[in-house]
Every structure is written in C-alpha cells, then in structure tokens.
Amino acid sequence: MIELSKAEFAVMEALWQGYPAKASDIVKRLSDDTQWHEKTIKTLVSRLVKKQAVSFEKDGREYIYTPTIGREAYTLKESQNFIARLFRGRVAPLVSGFAKTQQLSQQDIDELKQIIEQWEQKQGK
Amino acid sequence: MIELSKAEFAVMEALWQGYPAKASDIVKRLSDDTQWHEKTIKTLVSRLVKKQAVSFEKDGREYIYTPTIGREAYTLKESQNFIARLFRGRVAPLVSGFAKTQQLSQQDIDELKQIIEQWEQKQGK
C-alpha cells in the first residue's frame, strides 16, 4: 500500500480538493492552512509522484497533477491499519473512548444509528 | 503529548501486558509477536525512557520498568489525533467506511448500540 507521511497527506488533501491541478494551485490551496514554503510543497509533490500517489501530465513546462488514489480509499486503508494496530481491528473500542470523554455529538449519534440500521437491513434481519 | 513510533508502541503494548517488568520480560513477551533482536528491543526501551513514556527503578544492575501513561489514555489521544486529521474530528465517517466494506461484526453493532444507549441516558433524553 502507498504510505503517506502527514505532510504528504496534507498535500493530497489540497489536491483532492480539485484535480487535475497545477503545482501553483496546490500551493495556493495550502497557503490557507499552512505556512509552508512553495519549495517545501513542491518537494512534497515530487515525493508523492515518486510514491505514485500522484501522476502528472506535462503542459508546456508545467505539470498537471492528478491523485492516483481516492481520498475515501486511502482513509479507509489508513483507518483499518490504525484500528488493527490500536484496537485489534475492532471499531467499537475507539468509539467507546470518544463516548467516555464526551466527544460524540448528536450528529455522530444520528449517523451511527443510521449506519446500524443499514447494517441490519443488509443482514436481512 | 508523548509521541510514540509504531515500534515503540509495540514495546509499550508488551509492557502494558504487565508491569513493573524487567527488560528480559519485555523481550520475552515480544518474542511471541516479533523477530526483534534483544538489542533492538532494549534500544526501544531506552528511547521510551528518554521520551518519559516509561520510568524505571534500579534493582541491582537490572532495571524495572513501568509505563508512565496508560494504554487507554494513550490510544484515546492517538485516536483523537487520527480522527481529527482524517475526518475533521468526527468518528461517524470512519465507522461508515467500515460499514461499507463489511467490516462491522455483530459484536461491533451490539457494542455501538450500547454506546448510543448510554450516551442518550447521559443526555437525559
């Protein structure tokens, strides 16, 4: 699986916001959230290309970048890994921690209920 | 917050299994799960001491190690960070990903239901 560092992930977020995108677009988007130097961002983009998380097409001397992986797919993989490592693959303990420390909102609860409902539908139960 | 690398976390897991514990105990426990060399494990323990995730008492020339942070507290912090970074702080999207890819068990569902129930009790609703 493609592994991204935190900084690389932040760059992916900027790209996922809209693609294909030029380096300058990515830089612009990231300026809103970070103080990263343009050079830093370009280094990160290069590393993403090398890791094949991002592909590019040439347009004159500029490159037009596109993510090769979707945000959903990536975050799901990461979540699975995380949950496997910390909670032996089960999601409930994580949610439980949030509950115990009052970090669940009404919205979370509503969504969880819906997830459960759909799950039960699918189980034909 | 104390930051642990993956390898360091694995060592903490071994220590959390039972403490205070001698280095040799930790090594023994980890042999079940990993192929790490004893030297490697001791290096990791030293780094944990340096990071103050672990403290020790001398007993002759051996050290007796104790974690300074609990597993629950640490994994909660990590989870918060993770969820903040990937899902803007909300757990439901993560659970939703698991649901979509059939990674929720009946047990997960039961536990989630219980969490919800308790949450609603607390909200006095």
Place this chain on the structure above:
DNA sequence: CGTTTTTGATTACAGATGTAATCTTAATTT
C-alpha cells in the same frame, strides 16, 4: 536579444525511526 522570473530537478541537512553492534562494567561461573 539580454535579463529576470518561474518551473521542475537536484541537493541539503537535521531529527525520527528501524534495526542492531560494540563498549563498559558488574555479576556469575569455573
């Protein structure tokens, strides 16, 4: 056309990480 700017490529460099090996010193064994 020469100069400045801009783009990506290459190089830099310190700290973290994985994964030990070597060193020092004290304990154990013979």
Place this chain on the structure above:
DNA sequence: AAATTAAGATTACATCTGTAATCAAAAACG
C-alpha cells in the same frame, strides 16, 4: 582469581520526514 556472561550505555547506519535552498532550463519581460 580468571574467564565468561549479561545489563544497560553508547555508537552506527540507512531510510524517512520536514523543511527548504540551489541549479538548470525555458518563458516572459523590457
């Protein structure tokens, strides 16, 4: 007592990460 072993301390070293600076080449500007 001499030799071996074992514990932690120190050193090692490649790779990854964060964070750029410098370089080469092409484009835009004057």
